[in-house]
Amino acid sequence: MEGIEKQGWILQNRTAAFWGRKAIRLLSLLFAVSVISFWLVEQSPIDPIQAYVGADAMKVSPEQRVLIAEYWGLDKPPVERFLRWGSALLRGDLGTSMIHRIPVVEVIGERFMNSVALMGVSWLLSGVIGFVAGTVAAMNKDKWIDRLIKWYCYTLASTPTFWLGLLLLIVFAVWLGWFPVGLGVPAGVLAEDVTFADRVQHMILPALTLSVVGISNIALHTRQKLNEVLTSDYVLFARARGESGFRLFWRHGLRNVALPAISLQFTSFSELFGGAVLAEQVFAYPGLGQATVEAGLRGDVPLLLGMVLCSSLFVFTGNAVADLIYRLVDPRLAAGGSR
Template sequence: MIRKLLAFLGFKAVRLASLMFAISLISFMLVQNSPIDPVQAYVGADAVRVSPEQRAQIAAYWGLEKPPLERFVIWSSALLQGDMGTSMIYRQPVEEVIGERFLNSAALMGVSWLLSGIIGFIAGVVAAMKKDTWIDRCIQWYCYTLASTPAFWLGLLLLMIFAVWLGWFPVGLGVPAGVLADEVTMADRIRHLILPALTLSVVGISNIALHTRQKLVDVLESDYVLFARARGETGFRLFWRHGLRNIALPAVSLQFASFSELFGGAVLAEQVFSYPGLGQAAVDAGLRGDVPLLLGIVLFSALFVFTGNLIADLLYRFIDPRIRKAGVR
């Protein structure tokens, strides 16, 4: 068993290495062909007062005058040594910027991920157990409606209702404006977190609920469940003994596979609420031509999504012994 697990992890490590190389190369080529001039974006409003000689010096300072292939080799060599470069916007090492911003994004995505998974799973189970009733129709209507709702539109709607009209929550940011960092309390951070987390959670519930409902409906219509009903098993006992394990694997897989959608939704939510997370940093890096920071965030987000899929695979092998016996996949 341990040998199979090590072989499985080794296979995943090789896939991760090849994935990171491919993403690095493709991302660098896309950034290289971007219409945004990094020097122009770096100078900003002072472009009129910057001479061509000064622009050349700025390009030389950031290594932008070198050929693309040479720059990629230099960047990838430094990356292999643990150096992701320096952000042109924040004037800090890229790993420090990502570390600071990811803490905020992790809180946002973690709360949203838990809420959407738990509520979505429960809603799917209830809809399946109450199939063809008004409860089932209401849950399906909710899911189909929000499945096609853009996260940024829902965020703007929640912001307008709960922050502008009712005034229950702050309009944006991650902490109160004008307050020293030492004076910011946990309650302040939670109040600024609620609306962005609610935006991601509400949108993320749909897929989990609909998928869980359909899987449980299939299970409840199977022959062995009909036999269990004939023996007198009904309600929660029937679900606990015959339904939970059969729908747990698909729910776990879908929940962890949603890391990519969660990260993409966080980018939009952070922009709407001006939340200082990794998504907002990615947008700023793209619009202002911060190549080192943008590439660092791309690689980090790929690693983040890959980790979610890896955890799902490991949980699969833990929950279902048949997958452990099947060997490396």
């Protein structure tokens, strides 16, 4: 009993140390990206006051520009503005968007669900289809289906997301007319009149764009790992005993290729978010990616920093979940205190 209790205590300590390290890394990451993002915005040639005024630039006097700068705190030194923003952040205040004239939290809240739905569907499709495609290619190595899957993956791995999005838009929205050209909901329709089917129809092409591009990495990685497993000694011994086909894969291949595939899929959150930025721009989809580009082009520092923190937290969560799943599926990692 004492041995079991001691092992449980050691495991709890290692788990607490694991999450403690994760928390420190998260705080360090958020601080670093905040400083770097703020510095990059300061180096930008975009005049935030000019972007704020917009088309009424000729109607705004120099005195009014001074008042606008004072109102938004743009007349203060950069270090002072960053420290003010940081102190407000510690109180849970991300500031007010200069573009939308509402709190940044509200802007993120409005766009968050749209992006989560888009990226979630794309992430699931790319992961499942990529894993199945990689498995089929490995189980039929050097056959025509393996060559077809490899050709597909190598072609799409080098295809820009925005180019594929434009191609799908031209073919399926313009030529065939099967899907709407853009936006997240039908234009001119009241919010209470928008149905779930309308939202799904507007999301299909952006989600298809992201998932098609994301299949390549998972499929190629799974194919390579499964090929290594199928040429191992214990699989050769299993073949000698008469095992083959799906039974061979299920008993000896699935566990060995699932862990690397899960890790790669969760760590692809950064690529997923980057691709979503381009896809949302192409399809004018109202998500976090489009808001991030808009904030950068118009010098909206509070909104841009809020989006950067949100995206960093999103990517870090993906990596943390991958580590957690690794520890749940393979308890040796938790026992060894790794990662």
